[in-house]
Amino acid sequence: MxxxxxxxxxxxxxxxxxxxxxxxxxxxxxxxxxxxxxxxxxxxxxxxxxxxxxxxxxxxxxxxxxxxxxxxxxxxxxxxxxxxxxxxxxxxxxxxxxxxxxxxxxxxxxxxxxxxxxxxxxxxxxxxxxxxxxxxxxxxxxxxxxxxYTHYLNLKENADNNLSMERRLELKSADEAGLKTRISNDPETYYRLLSSAYEKRNLKPPLPGGFYERVFNLIKAKDIGYMFVSETPEDEAVAAHLNLYGKKCAVIWTSALNPDFGHLGSNALLYYNEFLDLKSRNFEYMNVMAANVPTFVDFIMGFSPKLIPxxxxxxxxxxxxxxxxxxxxxxxxxx
CATH class of the missing domain: 3.40.630.30 (Gcn5-related N-acetyltransferase (GNAT))
Known part of the structure; x- marks a missing residue:
């Protein structure tokens, strides 16, 4: 050979x-x-x-x-x-x-x-x-x-059939609060949310803002992903996911959440609407990189993911x- x-x-x-x-x-x-x-x-x-x-x-x-x-x-x-x-x-x-x-x-x-x-x-x-x-x-x-481990959400399935009662209640809260989602490509929005979340725990963000700015520039230049944000009716971003395209999938690479709005279901709304958006564009699954941290696992299990080693x-x-x-x-x- x-x-x-x-x-x-x-x-x-x-x-x-x-x-x-x-x-x-x-x-x-x-x-x-x-x-x-x-x-x-x-x-x-x-x-x-x-x-x-x-x-x-x-x-x-x-x-x-x-x-x-x-x-x-x-x-x-x-x-x-x-x-x-x-x-x-x-x-x-x-x-x-x-x-x-x-x-x-x-x-x-x-x-x-x-x-x-x-x-x-x-x-x-x-x-x-x-x-x-x-x-x-x-x-x-x-x-x-x-x-x-990581988690895969099968985009060929019906998202509503796989939701736990807790996730359903969060989506109801998001709807009642008038939260909405949209695609954004503003690195400052993401880093502001990330910094806010860490400041409330008296911590600094794990990586400098320049790192994320470079990733956003790469995404834009190569068309290899997008940022999805949850916003209030006043257009204030309260949660964001940065997604990267893979083979047949999108990788939910990193997220940032304003904890003051966590009770309104902003994160659940992001996942749900991302699921629908990616499904409409013929991706096969979402790779949710949140299977090795117990607090994240408790949340994502409400979407009935498949555990992947x-x-x-x-x-x-x-x-x-x-x-x-x-x-x-x-x-x-x-x-």
Whole structure:
């Protein structure tokens, strides 16, 4: 079948990488060089994209954020703030045989794994996209694995049939308060709502406003999503969702809510009307990235979602494991 060569991609090869992301079943916006560059610039994250080649053709790869910790530890991870998953992906197999597909997957992932192990990383953490199921080339070779979850709302179903009584009451409250929804592309509105929610808890927003501004600019330039807002009759935005388009789906990537209006059902109204809007545009499902935080889970279960697992794998050196244990011990003793 041909030996797999793995190497770091040059920036001039990012266009080829993005084409692979577009075609690969596991490819997401979070894999693209556009997204990685936003994270690099706004969050001061260094990244590399490692490509897997067979006879000169790019057939797989993995983007990684690289961090040097005080010159002592070298850490690589496929995720960062506001990027829940990315990880390895590969060209779709031309074969319809499961055995052949598995063989090709394992050849690419084994070559990638062996390459990463030679790069001198003290810790490597890869989080695969939902739908990428075969992580055995890592687990069979001593990597630890864990499962995470997201929720899918099936847009082919009837939204009204799947609502809990609590969500129905919230939608009734929103209707009685005269709340409405619309599409907006104003990053200042989103960040104002986000900042307000954090200020009420005496916290700062997790990421700078420039990060979200860059994401809005990317959405506008590439037509890859939109912001949906709930507003009062006086046109005051009280809740917002930022949605990103994926393959056959929309990813409800992040949300912001003015807690003073939470009792009026503004968030439930957003989800309900987003469901109807995306359904009318022939998307198949909504990926609601809120399955790993209990308070979010309690809310979204009122829409009867399907629980979807996705996986991560980790390899740590003895030096990193010792340093992590010492850090946890010292941190615990300060409280």
């Amino acid at each position: 041909g030996e797999i060569e793995v190497r770091e991609l040059l920036p001039s090869e990012y266009k080829e990488w993005n084409l692979l992301v577009e075609k690969a079943q596991a490819g997401t916006l979070f894999h693209t060089s556009d997204w990685l560059e936003i994270c690099r610039d706004a969050l001061s994250k260094d990244f590399k994209i490692y490509g897997c080649f067979r006879k000169g053709e790019l057939v797989g790869g993995c983007p990684l954020f690289i961090k040097d910790i005080k010159g002592m530890l070298k850490v690589a991870t496929s995720t960062c703030n506001m990027t829940s998953y990315s990880g390895p992906l590969m060209k779709e197999s031309a074969s319809s045989k499961a055995s052949k597909q598995a063989q090709e997957t394992h050849e690419i992932l084994n070559s990638l794994r062996e390459f990463l192990c030679r790069q001198g990383f003290d810790s490597i953490h890869l989080t695969f996209s939902p739908g990428f199921e075969d992580i055995r080339p890592f687990t069979w070779n001593g990597w630890n694995s864990a499962v995470r 996705y996986y991560n794998v980790t390899l740590e050196s003895k030096k990193y494991s010792i340093a992590k244990t010492l850090y946890k011990t010292l941190h615990k003793e300060t409280y």
